[in-house]
Amino acid sequence: MLKLIARRILVAIPTLIILSMIIFGLQRMLPGDPIQTMMAEESDPQVIAFLREKYRLDDPVPVQYLAWVGNVLQGDFGRSLRTGLPVAEMILQKLPITVQLATMAMIMAMLIGIPAGILAAVRKNTVLDYIANAVALSGMSIPNFWLGIILIMVLAVSWKLLPASGYVPITQDFWLSVRTMLMPAFVLSTAVAAYLMRHTRSAMLGVLSSDYIRTARAKGLLSKTVILKHALGNALMPIVTLSTLLFGDLLAGAVLTEQIFVIPGFGKLIVDAVFTRDYAVVQGVVLFTAIGFIAMNILADVLYIVVNPRLRHPQ
């Protein structure tokens, strides 16, 4: 197991190097200049020249890249051009927020999606199946933006049940933190829940029609045992992969939800940084996200082995 993890980490290194080069290059290809953008109304040529030199923006791109890599290897991610705050600090401030949001969304999605998928498969072609499918389709197609605003209007403005927006650190006030995160996590979970439901349903359908399930039923086992123990165990495989990948998506892709609920997370950080051409921040966030994705993939591999004993003894 450890060997497998070590191998996967080694393989990940070139991926990270190539990715960082692409990000670095792509950013520099964008039209627009970070200093000009930042200056807006005040544009003092002397200050512009000083800042260009300070942030080495006039050096050739490969030189800039090597300088950045050198700093990163020493643990220095640089400072934001716009706010002057250290990038590493910004990321560490936002990482727990997005992880909390993504985790809560994932838990909700699993609690909704997997049972709904099982139910839809077991009761295939019944009203229940159709309802589950219709709900899943709406989950995928209702825009987060709209759903978020509606929820705020109903739950926060009209009924005043939940805080409308913001973020409270979980260490500061656990309940308030969870309450504040409920609406955004739900909004974020809808699409994931829908995917999970669809995939669980088809995986379950495949498994339920296989021979060993028929055998299990023939043995006279309880229907509950057959479905939850025999069938679900095997059907879980693809769902585990999907979940870990979707979790990676949640970490990076919560931009709109963060925007609506004013959550100072990763998504908003990178979008703002791209718009203001805050190069150091974009690079730092992309690097962290990539590492997150790779970690998720490794986790998926490990979970495979946990849920599927056959993989523990490869031939």
Next chain:
Amino acid sequence: MLKKLAMGATLCGLLGSTAVSAADLTVALQDDPDILDPHRGNTFVGRMVFGPMCDALFDIDTSLNIVPRLAAEWAWSEGDTVLTITLREDALFHDGTPVNAEAVEANLDRAMTLPESNRKAELASITSVEVVGEYQVAITLEAPDAAFLANLTDRAGMMVSPATFETTGEGGLVCAGPYKFVERIQNDRIVMEKFADHWDADNYHFDTVTYRPIPDTTVRLANLQSGDLDIIERPAPSDMATIENDPNVVFELVTGLGFYGVNFNMGNGDRSQSPINQDARLRDALNLTIDRNVLNEVLGMGTYLPAYQPFSTASWAYNPEFDGGERDVERARELMAEAGHETVSFEILYANNSAMQQLFELVQAMAAEAGFNITLRPTEFAAYVDEREAGNFEVSQFGASGRIDPDGNFHRYLACGSAGNVGHYCNDELTDLLNQARVVNDIEERKALYDQAQRIAAEDLPALYFYYTPRTWAYSANLEGFVPYADGVLRLAGLKPKQ
């Protein structure tokens, strides 16, 4: 049973209502500010945040008169070239050190010499700063500078504790305002708490003040309505009806100092050769096709006061003589015919957001009636700034947040070689008048100079003005003592929860 009880308790915990302490004030901003250093900052929202934290030497009142703040008295001498400021003796920085003459000297020096300082232009006329007494400082100017005091009401006149110069902006800010910096979480909040030793502490009624950046107007308003926020800036004009129908929320509007319009590429590269940029009659014709009242009614719901000049009605330099001009499509066609054109084509470059998109679609439609064939080029903000600087535009969005002194609305954008003059318009006579207006302190004389300059600008038409930026606010009906200022910066003195 126990399980049910536990679930019930959980639900109660989750859904219990939020109790907000009366002594905390939460204000939503449209954007997250940039660096928290008054000498380096660039953004308007940054000025909002500096307001309660960093007292400046001077301030303005609601009629834009300059009033003392950290300064107790001031006097001009030597033909308006030496400004002697006597400071209040009871002002302290948040680290407990006094705001004395040495601190003022150190701050002005930092603002003028720090390589990244964006205040250099505002303080450019200073030749020396001299400590005269413990609380008295004499600032010598190269020549009289009419905008100088106005500049000292804003970031250039804000005092930072000299002991913290090195660390200012990198996370902390130690000033001398009624509130002191507590923490900043980028994109989330900037928190400040009351500074008990402030000389005017009795006038500030909140224990903590939190600024939260919330870019979306709908979300800002929803948060105000839910009670999570106390004040929001710049609610969308389209939300005005909602605000006015909600008894818990109050809407407030003052005409700001800024404007929106278009400017023409008069000499920045090849695209200045386009007919519209070459012939003032065509620009005049375009001007005649734009119905400012329609812009005001349709886009601003009545908040976009029609503009025809760089100075808003809030400014003393505003002259109604330059206003007006009804829409006249016939006259526009005649002017175009005189210039030898039946149709004129050009492109408008603007930053891609819904307000500008709506504005220029309307402009496009109105101008089309006279034969203007306008292509719209919305561009993402950073690229837009780049294109403007590079001269890759024929006609561009033109806007300014507005300054207290008229110089900042005019010279900055239309004098030869000015930093904000992206169209490279240059009329020596106009520039000369604007330069003269900089060195005269008498308001009547200055106004006469600005009038003359406006006459030239009205002939050359290097820019058109469409509407003045409204300064709008919405706040909780539980507050009293809210006073809006034309510069759009929130001032917290006297603001308190209703008893």
